[in-house]
Amino acid sequence: MTTIQAALSGILLGGLYALMAAGVSVTWGVLRIINLAHFGMILLGAYLTFELATAWRVNPLVTLVVSVPAMFVLGGALQWAFDYLRVSELNSLLITFGLLIVVVQSVSNVWSADFQRMAAEVNPYATESVRVGRFVFPVPTLLAFAIALLVILGAHLVLRRTFIGRALRAYAEDRPIAAAFGIDHRRIGVLLAAVTGATAAVAGMLFSLANALTPATAFEWFGTVFAVVILGGIGHLVGTLAAGVLVGLLSSVVSVVLSPATAPFVLFSAIVLALILRPQGLFTVGATR
Amino acid sequence: MLEIRQLDAFYGDAQALWGVTMDVHDGETVAVLGTNGAGKSTLVNAVAGLHAKRSGRISVGGRDVAALPAHKVCEYGVAVVPEGRRVFPGMSVYDNLCLGAYRRTARAEYRKGLDRVHDIFPRLRQRTGQLAGSLSGGEQQMLAIGRALMAKPTLLLLDEPSLGLAPVMTDEVFEAIEAVNAQGVSVLLVEQDVDRALEAASRGYLLAEGRVAGAGTSAELRASDTVQRSVLGI
Numbered sequence A: 001m002t003t004i005q006a007a008l009s010g011i012l013l014g015g016l017y018a019l020m021a022a023g024v025s026v027t028w029g030v031l032r033i034i035n036l037a038h039f040g041m042i043l044l045g046a047y048l049t050f051e052l053a054t055a056w057r058v059n060p061l062v063t064l065v066v067s068v069p070a071m072f073v074l075g076g077a078l079q080w081a082f083d084y085l086r087v088s089e090l091n092s093l094l095i096t097f098g099l100l101i102v103v104v105q106s107v108s109n110v111w112s113a114d115f116q117r118m119a120a121e122v123n124p125y126a127t128e129s130v131r132v133g134r135f136v137f138p139v140p141t142l143l144a145f146a147i148a149l150l151v152i153l154g155a156h157l158v159l160r161r162t163f164i165g166r167a168l169r170a171y172a173e174d175r176p177i178a179a180a181f182g183i184d185h186r187r188i189g190v191l192l193a194a195v196t197g198a199t200a201a202v203a204g205m206l207f208s209l210a211n212a213l214t215p216a217t218a219f220e221w222f223g224t225v226f227a228v229v230i231l232g233g234i235g236h237l238v239g240t241l242a243a244g245v246l247v248g249l250l251s252s253v254v255s256v257v258l259s260p261a262t263a264p265f266v267l268f269s270a271i272v273l274a275l276i277l278r279p280q281g282l283f284t285v286g287a288t289r
Numbered sequence B: 001m002l003e004i005r006q007l008d009a010f011y012g013d014a015q016a017l018w019g020v021t022m023d024v025h026d027g028e029t030v031a032v033l034g035t036n037g038a039g040k041s042t043l044v045n046a047v048a049g050l051h052a053k054r055s056g057r058i059s060v061g062g063r064d065v066a067a068l069p070a071h072k073v074c075e076y077g078v079a080v081v082p083e084g085r086r087v088f089p090g091m092s093v094y095d096n097l098c099l100g101a102y103r104r105t106a107r108a109e110y111r112k113g114l115d116r117v118h119d120i121f122p123r124l125r126q127r128t129g130q131l132a133g134s135l136s137g138g139e140q141q142m143l144a145i146g147r148a149l150m151a152k153p154t155l156l157l158l159d160e161p162s163l164g165l166a167p168v169m170t171d172e173v174f175e176a177i178e179a180v181n182a183q184g185v186s187v188l189l190v191e192q193d194v195d196r197a198l199e200a201a202s203r204g205y206l207l208a209e210g211r212v213a214g215a216g217t218s219a220e221l222r223a224s225d226t227v228q229r230s231v232l233g234i
Helices: A002-031 A037-056 A064-084 A089-111 A139-161 A163-173 A175-180 A185-210 A217-232 A237-257 A262-277 B040-048 B070-075 B093-100 B110-120 B122-126 B137-150 B167-182 B194-200 B218-223 B225-232
Strands: A129-132 A135-138 B002-011 B014-024 B029-033 B054-060 B078-081 B155-159 B186-190 B203-208 B211-217
Touching: A002 A037, A002 A064, A002 A135, A002 A139, A002 A163, A002 A185, A002 A217, A002 A237, A037 A064, A037 A089, A037 A185, A037 A217, A064 A089, A064 A185, A089 A217, A129 A139, A135 A139, A139 A163, A139 A185, A139 A237, A163 A175, A163 A185, A163 B093, A175 A185, A175 B070, A175 B078, A217 A237, A217 A262, A237 A262, B002 B040, B014 B029, B014 B040, B014 B054, B014 B186, B014 B211, B029 B167, B029 B194, B029 B218, B040 B054, B040 B070, B040 B078, B040 B155, B040 B186, B070 B078, B078 B137, B093 B110, B093 B137, B110 B122, B110 B137, B110 B167, B122 B137, B137 B155, B137 B167, B167 B186, B167 B194, B186 B194, B194 B218, B203 B218, B203 B225, B211 B218, B211 B225
Parallel strands: B029 B186, B029 B203, B078 B155, B155 B186
Antiparallel strands: A129 A135, B002 B014, B002 B054, B203 B211
16 A cells, blocks of 8 residues: 555656756757756756745745746856857766856855745645545645646657757757758757756746755755666657656655665666666667657 | 859868869759769868868858858758768658758748658658658658758759669659759759769869869760769779
């Protein structure tokens, strides 16, 4: 019984992992930028939601009106700078790690390093849950899963069906030829990074609904989210979603059946295995990116 | 349509073209002949903007494009069928074709463009959902040409379209090139297969070691000793 409950909760939790991972995965796959600052943007998004909800009594969902445009601009501006400075894939890892540390420190300075949680009266979702039979699902987790699903599937459709989506995929596959067909790398790069930043704001808001915030959380996301990125296949949105759900499921079930301390061990062992057996990602077909 | 004056261009850091001057008039097909390493691909890439390092004058329809990046050159109606086809292997045939119509003036009429390409290459219609990487070499070449046509070009640059194709496929590809030219598109055709190139073109240039070593009508070039010696290595 508890195992099934843990499995279902894990699947729901996986949606948020997938949303966090989607941005990292797509910028890596298309722009060849491994953007660790993405975690900083998720953190900023979470604290913006916390601040606006606490100080201005704004509904946490409505705080997106501020945090999404803010992270959209920040994400785009960062990519513009990376492009201007011709940052390579490996250097992007170093630079964005530095940026992440700067963000985490700044957040500590502004909001302190203590755990902080939105008060119950400003976060109407925190204490509510939905009961289905004998299973209980907290509303923040359900919301996170539903919104993550919508964002990822929406982005997937845009990549598949629109001119700008095809341009991004073509750019990922062959940059010079994409340019020869009119694709301006700077414009689509900045646009993609800006949209990615916006998803970070959404992920941050969703995280803050259910969790207490502390700046160091950004580093905790690292392992799990990178696991999702690698398992899903770099640049693959649907794979990322599936991998997020799988990782959530696995760590949640192992926590209950064995112990919470064993969960990372099992998770990363599974990743090592997956990398040996299917280095291109679990859910990718053939050699496509 | 295309005027190249005193073009110097580089392949990496090494200079590959020296003072090249040539013209393609409106509606013409012009062949560029030469051996491997004569600078033919560098010429195509220099016009398309795929080589950053180039100097001289390249004007397309009266506008100088020599300093422009590839995505701007594309806006002036230049489409390229690159050496080795370079289709996007992980994208479907349909998506490859639609990508060709990315530039603003082509995008609005991409459905018309699809019909036009499918008329020329019916085989692409049958393959529409298939990944481009899974096509045969000949089909990929058709796709590469189709993709370029989707851009509604006024000038089409073709780099070695017969490379690696079976003779039957080559026939089909050259028929298509002539059909495209008949619709008024100017064509610059870089090709090692001298006979086929001169058959499709009305005029041609001979490149040797990065310089123009000869020019003339197809008949003149066919009869020329220099061409025979230089290209066939006799």
